[in-house]
Amino acid sequence: MSTAMNFGTKSFQPRPPEKGSFPLDHFGECKAFKEKFMKCLRDNNFENTLCRNESKEYLECRMERQLMAQESLEKLGFKDLMDEKSEAKKNL
Amino acid sequence: MIGASYAAVPLYRLYCQTTGLGGSPVAGHASDQIETMVPVKDRIIKVTFNADVHASLHWNFRPQQTEIYVVPGETALAFYKAKNPTDKPVIGISTYNVVPFEAGQYFNKIQCFCFEEQRLNPQEEVDMPVFFFIDPEFAEDPKMAKVDVITLSYTFFEAKEGHKLPVPGYN
Numbered sequence: 001m002s003t004a005m006n007f008g009t010k011s012f013q014p015r016p017p018e019k020g021s022f023p024l025d026h027f028g029e030c031k032a033f034k035e036k037f038m039k040c041l042r043d044n045n046f047e048n049t050l051c052r053n054e055s056k057e058y059l060e061c062r063m064e065r066q067l068m069a070q071e072s073l074e075k076l077g078f079k080d081l082m083d084e085k086s087e088a089k090k091n092l
Numbered sequence: 093m094i095g096a097s098y099a100a101v102p103l104y105r106l107y108c109q110t111t112g113l114g115g116s117p118v119a120g121h122a123s124d125q126i127e128t129m130v131p132v133k134d135r136i137i138k139v140t141f142n143a144d145v146h147a148s149l150h151w152n153f154r155p156q157q158t159e160i161y162v163v164p165g166e167t168a169l170a171f172y173k174a175k176n177p178t179d180k181p182v183i184g185i186s187t188y189n190v191v192p193f194e195a196g197q198y199f200n201k202i203q204c205f206c207f208e209e210q211r212l213n214p215q216e217e218v219d220m221p222v223f224f225f226i227d228p229e230f231a232e233d234p235k236m237a238k239v240d241v242i243t244l245s246y247t248f249f250e251a252k253e254g255h256k257l258p259v260p261g262y263n
Contacts, residue, residue: 014188017201017207021203021207022205022221024220074127075124077127
């Protein structure tokens with residue numbers, strides 16, 4: 001990679017992530033949830049839409065173990081899964 | 093988390109606080125966007141994953157999936173894996189690239205493992221997640237109409253004292 005500033009030429013500008021960096025899961029505390037998610041992907045032709053519950057559970061695992069800053073699931077894009085859950089509860 | 097073992101704190105660390113917000117005005121805005129964005133369910137995009145290491149970094153680094161199918165407006169999770177097969181702790185730091193170039197502006201990483209030093213102990217292996225979404229506006233951009241594949245590439249470098257990540261804007 002060139003260290004010269006190429007003014008005027010289009011070059012990709014990486015942006016830092018919104019919420020910063022995930023701490024490393026050195027002890028594999030959430031590995032089981034990762035495996036569950038990966039299995040879901042393999043079983044569903046790698047369609048993210050079909051594995052969102054599993055991805056939500058992985059992130060919840062991280063938050064519970066201080067491996068991710070606490071954030072409401074709605075703000076992580078899981079609002080529809082939360083709505084589904086409360087609908088299901090109402091119908092019980 | 094501020095305690096740096098290096099005398100010179102690379103500029104890029106200031107951008108990537110583990111607390112996430114770091115005073116950046118973008119962070120709060122993004123959370124609101126994520127909460128209200130509507131997935132564009134009929135616009136399926138294949139995201140493929142590359143992994144590279146710089147020659148001086150002796151890590152095994154690879155994606156845990158070659159591809160994932162997403163839609164704009166829906167948050168998605170993907171994993172990389174890194175192993176330090178040496179007998180010494182090694183600190184790496186990564187940057188990323190998105191291809192095609194014009195799609196990069198729509199690729200939003202909520203959280204990942206880049207731009208911050210990651211230390212792997214001897215023989216240690218870790219999962220490295222990337223949590224992201226493609227902006228729903230991608231689906232409205234005529235220049236993106238023929239873009240069905242977006243490739244995300246991460247490259248790890250060894251983090252050394254005074255080392256500057258060879259990325260424009262971060263030197």
